[in-house]
Amino acid sequence: MNLQCPTCQSLMELIGTHAHCATCQHDYALEALCPDCQQPLDVLKACGAVDYFCQHGHGLISKKRVDFRIAR
Template structure:
């Protein structure tokens, strides 16, 4: 799966736990938000599986429903 830079739309590389766009020379971290309330989700990792939990009453959220966003790192 290619992740495209939100500024220049070039493919980004995964480097040290974040995405890096060589074209813009900018780093981005990916965040997961609840599709129902828009609040950040807690990421649960165990035995190679990744699950998402909404702490605002929506419970476990399927990866297919998660709203991913990229924020620029300072």
């Protein structure tokens, strides 16, 4: 996944549920989206694991398939 910093357009590093821009030192909250319907996903956290669930009929979504965008 390649996220560009909205401030300086550099590529950002994904750190958990945030993106960090090393160039301008900004952090941005990310929103997880279903890759099938582009609706926000529920984030399920338990025992150190993070899972994603789509309430719009797509069920559990692998974190490898999740689309992220900068939260508004």
